[in-house]
Amino acid sequence: MSDGTWVDESDWEIGYDADEVAEAVAEAETPPVVAVVGRPNVGKSTLVNRILGRREAVVQDVPGVTRDRVSYDASWGDRRFILQDTGGWEPDAKGLQQLVAEQAAVAMRTADVIIFVVDATVGATIADEAAAKILQRSGKPVFLAANKIDNDRAEADAAVLWNLGLGEPHPISAMHGRGVADLLDHVTEALPPVRKPVGGGTGPRRVALVGKPNVGKSSLLNRLAGDQVSVVHDVAGTTVDPVDSLIELGGKTWRFVDTAGLRRKVAHARGHEFYASVRTRGAIDAAEVVIVLIDASQPLSEQDLRIISMVIEAGRALVLAFNKWDLVDEDRRYLLEREIDRELVQVPWAPRVNISAKTGRALQKLVPAMEQALASWDTRIPTSRLNTFLRDVVAATPPPVRGGRQPKIMFATQATTRPPTFVLFTTGFLEAGYRRFLERRLRETFGFEGSPIHINVRVREKRGRRNR
Template identity: 80%
Template sequence: MSEDGTWTDESDWELSDEGFDDDGEALAPPPVVAVVGRPNVGKSTLVNRILGRREAVVQDLPGVTRDRVSYDASWTGRRFVVQDTGGWEPDAKGLQQLVAEQASVAMQTADAVILVVDATVGATTGDEAAARILRRSGKPVFLAANKVDNEKGEADAAALWSLGLGEPHPISAMHGRGVADLLDEVVADLPAQSEVAQATGGPRRVALVGKPNVGKSSLLNRLAGAERSVVHDVAGTTVDPVDSLIELGGKTWRFVDTAGLRRRVGQASGHEFYASVRTHSAIDAAEVVVVLIDASEPLTEQDQRVLTMVIEAGRALVLAFNKWDLVDEDRRYLLDREIDRELAQLQWAPRVNISAKSGRAVQKLVPAMETSLASWDSRISTGQLNTWIKEVVAATPPPVRGGKQPRILFATQATARPPTFVLFTSGFLEAGYRRFLERRLRETFGFEGTPIRINVRVREKRKLKPR
């Protein structure tokens, strides 16, 4: 959270011309290609090669977590998003598991996956764990055998047939060798628009997250046991994250990566790192996140960090204050003051006071999750949005900046999940005015339980062409 209490900074508000037609209407979301693999196999080098060769847009998309960075790219005229999952440097003990979790999240959040393997090292247990999950994904998977700098190295690449992902593509991300051929095949297999962004079928995906010992496992067991209907655990090997399918309120819900959050890594030096990675992975793979907070203790910086992860990832949100059976009248008074002071920016999130231990009010979680998801999925028509914005601006115009008053020329909702709005303006809008517009959007249209993004694009005046 920034110093002025907002969740994003002003640099996130600018949007490139990509993604809009000449009339400012949002185009369909482009397909997503995730690049996964062990540390130091050349993932980021490959991403840079994909972007640099075509001189594609290389700005970070707003709202992504620090462990998963997305870039707009294009190849032979096809737009797509490249998702770089780099940045992990775990010790060897947990590497196999983390690579598998990374592959699992990519499988759920991307339309196609490139698994990068170091051909000079050969297939490791981490590579095999990732390949095992990706084989089951039903999505196009491309095996990039990296660090093949000459014809001699192609024999090393051929050995990677053993991963069961089809033909290895020998490449050198560093020098560009073979990358064009790989991209030709990737682009040929991509859907016209992102099927992940549009997907609505299947059980909704829920993550239970929170600081250690807040009651995540107890709540999951309560939800599963109370209904006595864990449909089954979707699992493969011991390193796979486990998704639990649980029937609640007449619907089946998929609780993602819950075993990963429960699993103890031991007291190794990287314990907190692993917990952070798992929390990021669970949030990335979810549609709605239930953040558990210990109501019996003061709010902590860890609670704030988890909430920031959810907001940055753009997921629907429910606040569950657990251990309510330990809250007396004095604590209740203090908690209300803490919420007003420290969670003022989250007044839009549904709040449920529960006890996983006793089962108190856990049945209220389902309506709260449904409310948040409905808001997260919602769209406002362009006509309705522009009528609304004209009324708001007429009553409260944007503040003057540099002696000129910016005008809002046109507004559109670029995407849902989360609702993202783009304002085409004649000048930049101040931070306070953007927050004012978000408040008014919520007052008029609800959006309970979902972050809202408002991007501002300043339109340059078009010069008249000489006759």
């Protein structure tokens, strides 16, 4: 052992084996997503609670209690997955309920498998039929859960749901658990081994323009799609899906997602924060790189910071675009720099571009910033190089002592990209401050400009040395 904080290769072989590394890497990968969708009050949250085996989702006998998508870690047998509870599906809903339907639509777009819940005692409604048509076009495995079938005599109610065109109805009772295990067996069989990364194909990279109201999102999109560049065409989704615009920029095509929904005005003042959150989160989830627009002429707001945090939590590549630069004078520039130093300390790695959608100032800098962020988002560090780097860092700056013992870092590997996610195998807990230190050193050495980094620590006491 060359120092007190790094375990050499022989110690690693004693402490861990290849299966253990594979298990840790699998845990770090993003599990597939199962979305539970359906009309209000058909029992979606009750089913979610039944699958989780605990009461997590709010359940009331009132339609529309669940307004936002909520995600939970779940498992069945040996399969891990993310379970999403969604708001009620109403294709012709207005106001708040319309936004709930949009959020359910986003869940359907981003999920790997969909459970469509129908109240079998009521039968298929017009809303169910409209949702079924959209689900048929989604290209995702869809399982029709005929809920509220509490006994054998009620199974005839489930049989009539064949006419929805989604295949065999699965009769269940979310309240009592009847048939749920059989449903989950079929669902987990349809899950992909590892979830495909967002935008993992060879098509245009997906970009979201997000920001608080009146920062210039629609002006920027119109400028990019009109005066400065040519629009290839609009790709229309279903009747409730957002429209994605394909725009030629910097010699390549980019897909701007959900921007039309982001710039629609909210009719009701009440619930404004919820409205903004629904549309912003939907755009972020569907994108690979997110351009967060900030009004440079105004002080940074809590809403700006919240949106940036949403991008980081979602693990998307990030570019900060300070818009309305034509309104910024020298005094405002000085204040803005102070605000950035104070408020954006968590994202010094995000590329910053000072633009004006109104005048077209510096818009040509957006493409290099997006390309840089995406390249970082896709970066993978070879295991040998990563461990050599960490060995040097730890030798110079060991982890702090915790509980009278100094943790040892035994091995490290990069589990995934998009975003870069690292797993450190240690003999003890690493303080959050030390993990932030490691992240800074990773960025100093390997770049990662424009991409969040996730560092997972897998703690295990070192095994006793075997006799040789």
